[in-house]
Amino acid sequence: MAEPSGLTKSETITDLNGAVRVWKQWLTSEKRASAHTLTAYERDLEQFLEFMQDHLGTIPGFADLAALKPADFRAYLARRAAKGYAKTSTGRALSVIRGFFRFLERRGVLSNAAIFSIRGPRIPASVPKALTVAEAAETLDAIGDLASEPWIAARDIALVSLLYGAGLRIGEALALNRDALPVGETLSITGKGNKQRIVPVLPAVRAAIDDYIAQCPYRGGPEDPLFRGARGKRLQAGIAQRTMRLARGWLDLPETATPHALRHSFATHLLAGGGDLRAIQELLGHASLSTTQRYTSVDAERLMDVHSRAHPRDR
Structure with missing residues (x-):
C-alpha cells in the first residue's frame, strides 16, 4: 500500500498516540x-476517541478501531446529537474521523470499511447573506464615524474598502504586512492552504489605504503589520467584527452584516453586474466553482442566463 506523500518508512507507528502524532x-x-x-x-478526533473509550469500556487500540461496526459509529453520532452539536459541526467531525482512518489505512496500520459506509447528518444548503449595494455604500460612508480617533477611522475605512472592493477574507486582509506598500493595481494574497492569488485593487481602495497609512x-x-490596533500590534479580527456590530446598530443593518458579508457582497455584486463566474472564483480563491455559486447566491435562473449567453450553440 502506497505511503502518503511526505512520510517515510522510518516513521513507524507503534501505538495510537504515535499515530495521532504522525497524523x-x-x-x-x-x-x-x-x-x-x-x-x-x-479536538474532533480526541472527542471521538474519548467516546469510544466510554463506549467500549477500554482505551481503544488499533485492533479495537479496526473492529468497530456501523452501529458503533452511529452511537457516536447519536451522542453528539443528544448533546446538541450542530449538524455542520458533526459533519466536519465525521469527515475528520474518516480522514484519520484513511490515513491509518494508507500507512498499513489498520483497515475499517464501516466508517466509510456511515452517512453524516443531512445539512441544508445555506446561502450566505450579502448586503445590498445601498447597504454596502452606507457602511463605507459611515464606518469611519464610529472610531474614537481620526487614524482609527481611516484604518476602518481602508479595511472595509479592501474587504468589499477586493473580496478578501478578514484573515487575509489582517495578515497583510507593510511590504504590500505601496499598493499598486494588484495585491498578492495568501489564502487558505497558503495558496497565492492576485487580486485587482480599485483606485478608491488604494486611496483609502494611502490615507490610512498617512495618518497611522x-x-x-516590511514584516510589520499593515493594519494595526490601537496599541500598534496587528489588528485582531474581533475588533473588526465589533466595529461591524456597531455599524449594524447605527445603520439598522441585518445581523448578517459581518466583515465576511462584505466578501459575499463583493462577489454577488460582481455577478449581478455581469461578471464571469470563473473569474469571480479566481478572485475569491475558491478551489471549487460550487463554493463560488453559494457565495454569490447563484440561482438556477441566473445560471441558465450565464449559460445561454456563453455557450457557442446558443449564440
Missing part, C-alpha cells in the same frame, strides 16, 4: 493545515 505532522507538512484547522481536527502613528519595517 498531525502530516496535516501540517503535507496538507498545510492552519493552526486553527489543526486545533479543530485534533505607527511605522515599521
Whole structure:
C-alpha cells in the first residue's frame, strides 16, 4: 500500500498516540493545515476517541478501531446529537474521523470499511447573506464615524474598502504586512492552504489605504503589520467584527452584516453586474466553482442566463 506523500518508512507507528502524532505532522507538512484547522481536527478526533473509550469500556487500540461496526459509529453520532452539536459541526467531525482512518489505512496500520459506509447528518444548503449595494455604500460612508480617533477611522475605512472592493477574507486582509506598500493595481494574497492569488485593487481602495497609512502613528519595517490596533500590534479580527456590530446598530443593518458579508457582497455584486463566474472564483480563491455559486447566491435562473449567453450553440 502506497505511503502518503511526505512520510517515510522510518516513521513507524507503534501505538495510537504515535499515530495521532504522525497524523498531525502530516496535516501540517503535507496538507498545510492552519493552526486553527489543526486545533479543530485534533479536538474532533480526541472527542471521538474519548467516546469510544466510554463506549467500549477500554482505551481503544488499533485492533479495537479496526473492529468497530456501523452501529458503533452511529452511537457516536447519536451522542453528539443528544448533546446538541450542530449538524455542520458533526459533519466536519465525521469527515475528520474518516480522514484519520484513511490515513491509518494508507500507512498499513489498520483497515475499517464501516466508517466509510456511515452517512453524516443531512445539512441544508445555506446561502450566505450579502448586503445590498445601498447597504454596502452606507457602511463605507459611515464606518469611519464610529472610531474614537481620526487614524482609527481611516484604518476602518481602508479595511472595509479592501474587504468589499477586493473580496478578501478578514484573515487575509489582517495578515497583510507593510511590504504590500505601496499598493499598486494588484495585491498578492495568501489564502487558505497558503495558496497565492492576485487580486485587482480599485483606485478608491488604494486611496483609502494611502490615507490610512498617512495618518497611522505607527511605522515599521516590511514584516510589520499593515493594519494595526490601537496599541500598534496587528489588528485582531474581533475588533473588526465589533466595529461591524456597531455599524449594524447605527445603520439598522441585518445581523448578517459581518466583515465576511462584505466578501459575499463583493462577489454577488460582481455577478449581478455581469461578471464571469470563473473569474469571480479566481478572485475569491475558491478551489471549487460550487463554493463560488453559494457565495454569490447563484440561482438556477441566473445560471441558465450565464449559460445561454456563453455557450457557442446558443449564440
